[in-house]
Amino acid sequence: MKPAAESSAAPTEETDRRPLPPGWSSYITPEGLRYYVNSSSKETTWRRPSSSAEAPQRPLARQNSSPYANGCHSGTKKGQPAEVANVSLRKPAMHKQPPGSVSPAKRQIKEVKETKITINCVTFPLPGEGPEQQLLKPDEWSYCDYFWADRKDPQGTTSVTGFEVLLQKQLKGKQLQKEMAEFIHERIKIEEEYAKNLSKLSLSPLAAQEEGTLGEAWTQLKKSLHDEAEVHLKFSNKLHTEVEKPLLTFRGDNFKKDLKKYDHHIADLRKQLASRYASVEKARKALADRQKDLEVKTQQLEIKLSNKTEEDIKKARRKSTQAGDDLMRCVDLYNQTQSKWFEEMVTTSMELEKLEVERIEWIQQHLRQYTTLRHETDMFNQSMVEPVDQLLQNVDPAKDRELWVKENKTGDVRPVDMDI
Amino acid sequence: MKPAAESSAAPTEETDRRPLPPGWSSYITPEGLRYYVNSSSKETTWRRPSSSAEAPQRPLARQNSSPYANGCHSGTKKGQPAEVANVSLRKPAMHKQPPGSVSPAKRQIKEVKETKITINCVTFPLPGEGPEQQLLKPDEWSYCDYFWADRKDPQGTTSVTGFEVLLQKQLKGKQLQKEMAEFIHERIKIEEEYAKNLSKLSLSPLAAQEEGTLGEAWTQLKKSLHDEAEVHLKFSNKLHTEVEKPLLTFRGDNFKKDLKKYDHHIADLRKQLASRYASVEKARKALADRQKDLEVKTQQLEIKLSNKTEEDIKKARRKSTQAGDDLMRCVDLYNQTQSKWFEEMVTTSMELEKLEVERIEWIQQHLRQYTTLRHETDMFNQSMVEPVDQLLQNVDPAKDRELWVKENKTGDVRPVDMDI
Numbered sequence: 151m152k153p154a155a156e157s158s159a160a161p162t163e164e165t166d167r168r169p170l171p172p173g174w175s176s177y178i179t180p181e182g183l184r185y186y187v188n189s190s191s192k193e194t195t196w197r198r199p200s201s202s203a204e205a206p207q208r209p210l211a212r213q214n215s216s217p218y219a220n221g222c223h224s225g226t227k228k229g230q231p232a233e234v235a236n237v238s239l240r241k242p243a244m245h246k247q248p249p250g251s252v253s254p255a256k257r258q259i260k261e262v263k264e265t266k267i268t269i270n271c272v273t274f275p276l277p278g279e280g281p282e283q284q285l286l287k288p289d290e291w292s293y294c295d296y297f298w299a300d301r302k303d304p305q306g307t308t309s310v311t312g313f314e315v316l317l318q319k320q321l322k323g324k325q326l327q328k329e330m331a332e333f334i335h336e337r338i339k340i341e342e343e344y345a346k347n348l349s350k351l352s353l354s355p356l357a358a359q360e361e362g363t364l365g366e367a368w369t370q371l372k373k374s375l376h377d378e379a380e381v382h383l384k385f386s387n388k389l390h391t392e393v394e395k396p397l398l399t400f401r402g403d404n405f406k407k408d409l410k411k412y413d414h415h416i417a418d419l420r421k422q423l424a425s426r427y428a429s430v431e432k433a434r435k436a437l438a439d440r441q442k443d444l445e446v447k448t449q450q451l452e453i454k455l456s457n458k459t460e461e462d463i464k465k466a467r468r469k470s471t472q473a474g475d476d477l478m479r480c481v482d483l484y485n486q487t488q489s490k491w492f493e494e495m496v497t498t499s500m501e502l503e504k505l506e507v508e509r510i511e512w513i514q515q516h517l518r519q520y521t522t523l524r525h526e527t528d529m530f531n532q533s534m535v536e537p538v539d540q541l542l543q544n545v546d547p548a549k550d551r552e553l554w555v556k557e558n559k560t561g562d563v564r565p566v567d568m569d570i
Numbered sequence: 571m572k573p574a575a576e577s578s579a580a581p582t583e584e585t586d587r588r589p590l591p592p593g594w595s596s597y598i599t600p601e602g603l604r605y606y607v608n609s610s611s612k613e614t615t616w617r618r619p620s621s622s623a624e625a626p627q628r629p630l631a632r633q634n635s636s637p638y639a640n641g642c643h644s645g646t647k648k649g650q651p652a653e654v655a656n657v658s659l660r661k662p663a664m665h666k667q668p669p670g671s672v673s674p675a676k677r678q679i680k681e682v683k684e685t686k687i688t689i690n691c692v693t694f695p696l697p698g699e700g701p702e703q704q705l706l707k708p709d710e711w712s713y714c715d716y717f718w719a720d721r722k723d724p725q726g727t728t729s730v731t732g733f734e735v736l737l738q739k740q741l742k743g744k745q746l747q748k749e750m751a752e753f754i755h756e757r758i759k760i761e762e763e764y765a766k767n768l769s770k771l772s773l774s775p776l777a778a779q780e781e782g783t784l785g786e787a788w789t790q791l792k793k794s795l796h797d798e799a800e801v802h803l804k805f806s807n808k809l810h811t812e813v814e815k816p817l818l819t820f821r822g823d824n825f826k827k828d829l830k831k832y833d834h835h836i837a838d839l840r841k842q843l844a845s846r847y848a849s850v851e852k853a854r855k856a857l858a859d860r861q862k863d864l865e866v867k868t869q870q871l872e873i874k875l876s877n878k879t880e881e882d883i884k885k886a887r888r889k890s891t892q893a894g895d896d897l898m899r900c901v902d903l904y905n906q907t908q909s910k911w912f913e914e915m916v917t918t919s920m921e922l923e924k925l926e927v928e929r930i931e932w933i934q935q936h937l938r939q940y941t942t943l944r945h946e947t948d949m950f951n952q953s954m955v956e957p958v959d960q961l962l963q964n965v966d967p968a969k970d971r972e973l974w975v976k977e978n979k980t981g982d983v984r985p986v987d988m989d990i
Contacts, residue, residue: 272985283984291972299981312980319974322779329777330788336774337795340767347760354756357749359742364930368750371937375757430988478990485987492985503971510784510967517791521959528948528955535948539941547930551923552711554739560732561719564703565692565912567905568850570898 174199269300272423272488286496293499313416313495316502317409323509324405330513331397334389334520341386349379362550367541377534385527393520400512401505412498419491426484433480437473444470594619689720692843692908706916713919733836733915736922737829743929744825750933751817754809754940761806769799782970787961797954805947813940820932821925832918839911846904853900857893864890 170176173190176198188199267274285295297312310318352375360368444466451463590596593610596618608619687694705715717732730738772795780788864886871883 266986273988274983274985283982285982290968291975293971293975296975296979296982298984301980315978315980319978326777326780330780333771333774333776333792336771336776340764340771343767344760344764347763351753351756351760354753356753356756357746360746360750364933367934367937371940372753481988481990488985488987506971507967510965510970513784514787514962514965517787518959518962520791521955521962524955525952528952532945532948535941535944539938542934542938542941545930545934547927548710550930551713551926555711555713555716558735558739559716560721560735562703562705562716563694564718565694565908566686567908568693568901570901 171199268427272420272491274298293503294496297499298495311416311420313499314413316499317413320409320502320505321406323506324401327397327400327509327513330517331394334394334397338386338389338394341382341389345379345382345386347379348375348382352376352379362553363541363545364550367538367545370541371538374534374538378531381527381530381534384530385523388523389520392523393516396516397513401509412502416491416494416498419487419494422487423484423491426480426487430477430480430484433473433477437470437477440466440470440473591619688847692840692911694718713923714916717919718915731836731840733919734833736919737833740829740922740925741826743926744821747817747820747929747933750937751814754814754817758806758809758814761802761809765799765802765806767799768795768802772796772799782973783961783965784970787958787965790961791958794954794958798951801947801950801954804950805943808943809940812943813936816936817933820929832922836911836914836918839907839914842907843904843911846900846907850897850900850904853893853897857890857897860886860890860893 173188286292287295293316297316300309300311301315302309352372354372357368359365444463447463447466451460593608706712707715713736717736720729720731721735722729772792774792777788779785864883867883867886871880
């Protein structure tokens, strides 16, 4: 789409004879309008650049290569991991066409059909068209590269944004973490019950009257149950403090609130994008109307069909120029919001990625603690049996008989024959 | 006590001029009665031993050194342990006094007061008197040496025989063995309950949706609970077949019946002893009466106080001799029963001792099986945790992210700026 011609300059004539500032060249559109391009800064403008002493010209559109997101993202937290900082948030440079190289209507149709597509008020390049986009983190399956589009649910009735998919992953992760804690809690209850039963049995008076070395071994066997119970109780206590609790409290209630904040922030930007897109559409339509009006008036003057004065045409041309400026401003605002959204998307998805890595590592660490405790329990249990084994080895029927006989003997004098 | 003089021989005269068989000597009691002693066989008799061609004389009393119990005991079972067979059931030789060396009444009083005591119709040497009795098994605290006397209960109202003490030990052992089986049964129930709970928890759907390497580790962790449950179930099954059942069925119902048989057998012998003791007492009294009658008649003849004929005195002497024979027969019967009782006491107490050793060894063996199974359980349990550990080590957040992104990505084409 071509901007309205600058009112102060004739459409095709170079009125200002002064030389252009260094780097600037002057060109004419197929429609015959003159524009200026800075080959080094890639700036393009309808206004004739003045010498460097003047105030810098407002660029036709914010440069794609401008460092629009150099780290001042509001969501950025202290201690953000290096990998987030390492990703350049600059968008890769795109080919730049001079403004108004085709008629606005044609250009828009061409864009839609050939190189760009607008989804939910965000403009994307068409897949397979235009220059290939480079991944922000080509060596990783990073969230920041793969969640730009929206996804329709299987019924095709509602669609969720890529960002929502990321958020749901987080919420699900939190839920699974909670379920693991619940699982561990069940295990704790089983261990407690087991320990209680073993301990109770260890106090049973069954066969308490067994004596001697066998009695000692038996007493130790019963005692070992108490020790086993202690081992399992210790296991369940440690499971509670070292596994269940960390799993349960890691990312408490604040976590969901934080996720909601992210959600609202991104949603606000999407809303803003929609409103700015609407403004662009409105400005585009106003410009078209103004250009049509100017064309009609110019034709009428040329073929003397009306008594329109030059003054009228000048007025129409001025309005058309204003509408062009308006459109440029709306596009500019849209692009600003889009860039902010892009930046937010990248930063937040990387933050979510970091959270997910932390979650996995946290769970891994505490499940390893679980296996360590299990291992410990088996080791302790084994050592509980050893003294029983020892005493069982020492069981000596002859010794037991001796002890019992000493305590229970009635007399060692044997009967003799009766004499007459 | 002196026997009545043999009717065929004058009280103090050696009527038979033939020489005595080798080894025999003739003596006269302080009362002037002749008796015969064989110095090699220690046989003592009132009758003059005839030459070796004649039938052997009935001994005065069964010889203490006779092998009266050389293995034909009715309770002896096939496969009786060597230690029982090794014990000689001969009673150690005792000093033998010639019969009738003191008057019957004096002799009996002397026995009771000085060297022998009769407890529950069994004659024992008095402690500290007479020759020391050697232990049957001097190197062991064997039952056969220490349960000859009876024991009064603490209240002193009833007394139990040594044999009953031994029997009660057996019954108590059987009871303790049953209680141990019961204890093991309780343990089995605890293990079953524990296994059931673990198995149930292993099937819980908690956190089943965890994906990727963490999901694999988590699934294995849950599966390991099932394996643990299996280990504990196997433990409880083996406890049942390899510990509880052997402890429960070792010496079943027949055992108590066998003990009762022993009990009855010994009790019968005791009863027989009592009845034979009574016979001895009666015969002793009859002899005393007859001797008194003979003495009175002899005195009357000497001082011519009566017109009693020699015929009357001969009759009284014959009756006295018969009463003496009767007493000898009764003492002999008593001694036979006492010997049988002695033999039965020794054999049975050694059998009970063998049973007790077997019981202790049986219990020892099966409790060792318990500790082996416990050990095995801990070993298996440890190996159940290993695959979980392995998978937890393999947890890789980057890989999990890749898997998840591949499955859930919505699009990698980023938004671009809108052109005018």
